[in-house]
Amino acid sequence: MNIRHIAKEAGVSVATVSRVLNHPEHVAPKTREKIEKIIEEAEYTPNWFARGLNFNKTGTIGLMIPHILNSVHMEIAKGVEDVAHRKEYIALMCNAERDAAKERRYLEQLIKRRVDGIVLICSSLGEKDFKMLEEQNIPVVLIGDHKDGLGLHVVSIDCRQAAEKAVSHLLEAGHERIAMIYGFEPEVENGHKVEGYKTALEKRNLPFREEYLRTVENSIEGGYLGAKKLAELEEPPQAIFASSDYIAFGVMDALKDKNLKIPEDIAVMGFDNVRMSNLVEPKLTTIEVPLHKLGVYGARLLFDLIEGEEDGKEAKTILLQHKIKIRKSCGHKERIGEMF
């Protein structure tokens, strides 16, 4: 079933059929209606490839996700999808699986498939990859901090500041020996969180202790392992700041296994405010990150770029606000009123 069938059926030329498909206003109402009816009846849909061959637009964006089972990333992805769907775009979902090689392979696929734009969530791609994209004239938006951030469009939060705020909260709650467990990835963001952690200690003239800083896989299991080690230290910390809620969940599990009470014996602080952080026992104090919004803003920026509303040359950085979400896992009775 192709455009010629329709044309023959209607007794017109293919050009006319093509016109009712693309510029219906340039076709006489009568012929148009007739053709439309035939199209309807035949359930004819123009061939996607033939169309793309002429327009060179796919109505598709690439969406790179570092880890599809991590709900933090999926909430961002959902924000992107929401916007894309409203624009009648579909997203090609790429699960980079924390693997730079896989991410690059996917990127090549996306370029090959001529996507109209790409959203990269917490990407580990490098300068060369971005150059490639620029050559191909494919607009890109990064969500989450990036090492080569300069010259790229980025939407993120201020991780340094957020981490500093988190640690300060712990300090204000009376904890002094504060440890931090952070994930290997996303590398850059977590690097910033570590900086924030150190800054908070410095400002209080507290020593930075190497043994209180641990890096693990960014997962529940990672947190579990990290906390076990910390708890076994000669002088264990009074509080643990985790670079993600998932790590914090693992931390809490490990501490329970060690028969330590949270927050009485040891406080725990998370990062992200995923839905479950309000359901673990005790409820987790954490940094609330506007995940969905990050996705929405990222996608909007991308579409501005695609539609030429935004000058691609000038790199734009959008910083969204975070908040501290105080619940039970850090103690601090006075502020309990703010509790959710």
Next chain:
Amino acid sequence: MNIRHIAKEAGVSVATVSRVLNHPEHVAPKTREKIEKIIEEAEYTPNWFARGLNFNKTGTIGLMIPHILNSVHMEIAKGVEDVAHRKEYIALMCNAERDAAKERRYLEQLIKRRVDGIVLICSSLGEKDFKMLEEQNIPVVLIGDHKDGLGLHVVSIDCRQAAEKAVSHLLEAGHERIAMIYGFEPEVENGHKVEGYKTALEKRNLPFREEYLRTVENSIEGGYLGAKKLAELEEPPQAIFASSDYIAFGVMDALKDKNLKIPEDIAVMGFDNVRMSNLVEPKLTTIEVPLHKLGVYGARLLFDLIEGEEDGKEAKTILLQHKIKIRKSCGHKERIGEMF
């Protein structure tokens, strides 16, 4: 940059270039190497659309997900993605958002984009939609039970049996007044779970009580609301069977708010065994569903269909095994050895 540029550069015809791209063995090594080098240098990639126009294959499958933020669905999706990626396929991610209309719109998009096949997770599509797909000759695999299951390729577990097993476990643990909270969706699967619940009661000659069966949104919030109602009953149940772990989490939260101890005052049973079910307090007894495997088997079946390995005519149903995962939330001290 197109195939003609490369041909001219290499001093050969476009056919030869096309050959090194598609049937390199039919090209003299010398010319081949020369052309390959030029392709490399020019970073030439064959035009996706032109290619599709000839092959009518996209290397893309559609993946319909009912709710992208539900990790149950994402684990299945991951299974699909794993297989697809190995086949060098990419999945077009469609977030149906529990909305039949949105799902249908996405389906139309997928057909328009000429995907090579579609995996539908817990779909709410109907007979007409499937007929459309058949007409277009697009193979489809359903993951999860479906009302029009007959004549379609399905991968799922036996929800009736699983639910019956779950309720029996509750009964064996000494609970008699067992309530069930199930989600509106996935409709068919949850319908089967309700059947299993009733069967278990019947087999013990226990009465089915209308007020003990509640349907809510399939979410933490839904479970919370449902459990509140149950707890306020004149004769509240001694145990609650939730049709999903997420509902169970909400149930547990509500019971805690009512100052009820789990499992001493009331037992809770989940369904799915998502990662978090092992981290809530108390750890949740639940039905372990092989989520990732469902996705893998579904995708494999789809690719067999795409590659013509499998006769599309004959509907195939693959039933995967589930297990009961006994933890703490239901009491039952004797079997505690099986605890994870």
Next chain:
DNA sequence: CTGAAAGCGCTAACAG
């Protein structure tokens, strides 16, 4: 307002 025809970039049959 409509039709004829060129061309988008690539593949494959056919001929050499």
Next chain:
DNA sequence: CTGTTAGCGCTTTCAG
């Protein structure tokens, strides 16, 4: 082993 050429299905000038 390689080149010529006819499509794939559609859009879009250019004439009428």
